[in-house]
Amino acid sequence: MDEDAYLYYITRQKEVIIRGGANIYPNEIEKTIIEHPSVAEAQVFSIPDERYGEEICAWIKLKTDAPKCLVEDIKNF
Secondary structure: OOOOOOOOOOOOOOOOEEEOOEEEOHHHHHHHHHOOOOEEEEEEEEEEEOOOEEEEEEEEEEOOOOOOOOHHHHHOO
């Protein structure tokens, strides 16, 4: 994060997330999220998790003309 509070995503450090012993491929999740009609962009990544090793997270950018879309809408998609 820079002095203006901007965070820059440069590249994915690894191509697989290992969560509870399961191999999860972020690019596959991104492809699914982007299929949602309100989503313009998605980036999936992991953060450390004490119980499962890694937790899956996503940054999602909605289309400017998208109707109201909640987190639950995308999770249920």
